Amino acid sequence: MTVYFIGAGPGAADLITMRGRDRLAASPVCLYAGSLVPVELLAYCPQGARLVDTANLDLDQIITELTGAHSRGLDVARLHSGDPSVFSALAEQLRRLDAAGVPYEIVPGVPAFAAAAASLGRELTVPGVAQSVILTRTAARATPMPPREELATLAASRATLVLHLAVQRIDELAPELAQWYGPQCPAAVVAYASRPDELVLRGTLTDIAAQVRAAGIRRTAVIVVGPVLTAAEFPDSHLYSTSRHRP
Template sequence: MTVYFIGAGPGAADLITVRAQELIKAAPVCLYAGSLVPAELLDQCPEGARKVDTANLDLDAIIAELRAAHEQGLDVVRLHSGDPSVLSAVAEQLRRLDAAGVPYRIVPGVPAFAAAAAALGRELTVPGVGQTVILTRTSQRATAMPEGEDLDTLGKSRATMVLHLAVQRIDYLVEQLVPNYGADCPVAVVARASREDEVILRGTLADIAEQVHAADIRRTAVVIVGKTLAAQQFPDSHLYSAERERP
């Protein structure tokens, strides 16, 4: 058997890979991350499949489910929102499965920041404006951030910054980022990216907090900060330049 950790995407049921869809249709056991995973994906599970909502399970209980399936020789799809490579809490599950000798594979998905950028109609890396993207979060009610990864330190680069799990601290974000980015730096907040109830807010560090409070956005949102969000005057990419040497 194999446990397949699947990136179930940012919310729209059709934003998953063909590989992921085929695995969901075949697996007799499905563990999924509660309200973050579209119900339409669960409907694709085979008839009689065991479906387990992990929203209220701790790590031990989740691993117990995976080990039980292993003992029965049953494949498992473990659905995580977004992509497993970023802020997915997959690492600790993999560590325990390694110790238990349970085989697994990871199937990538569409991350929330990519869906947010698509909703905004923006490229996050613009020639001559910004070529670096920082993916991070804050630590109010989550695991503490490692030393050197606080917003002030990261912000010194003035790179495009994408903040997950942080919109409920929008006032704090503004306070921490203004000294490095400036109050006029463009900001966008995308809540429930790719879903029917998606909300997009555009502004600057000077006014984005007021907009977030007015819209009552408290979770399931991505905050993007950086000049690339509003870049208009920039050089064309060398990739398609007529002057570029080609084979």
């Protein structure tokens, strides 16, 4: 058997990949985070599949479900919101499956930051403006950040910054970021990206926190900061530039 760690995408059920959908349809056991994964995806599971909502399970209980399926020779679809490569708690599951000798496969998905960029109608890497994207979070009520990954250190680059799991702290984060990006730097918050109840806020580091408070956004949102959000004057990409020499 195999455990398939499947990126379920940012929220819209039709943003799962075809490979993820097919792995889901072929797995008689499915573990999913009920608070984050769209319930519509469960319709792809085979009839009679064992469906396990992991929202209230700890890591040991999840691993017990996975190894139990292994002992019965059953494939498992383990649905993760977004893409498993970022902020998914995937690594500790893989470590335990490696120790137990349980095989697995990782199926990538559409990450939340990509869905947010699409909702904003912006490219996060614009020629001459920013060519790097930093995906990070803050340490409040979570695992401490490693040394040299403090927000001030990352913000000093002035690269496009995407903050996950941080919208509840935006009142303190916006002024801190303004020290590096400037108070008029464009900022946006996208909550429930790609879902029917999606909410997009646009502003600057001066007013974005007030907008978040007024909208009542407390979770399932990403913060995007950087000049790319409003960039209008920039050179064409070299790849498609009319001045590029072509043989």
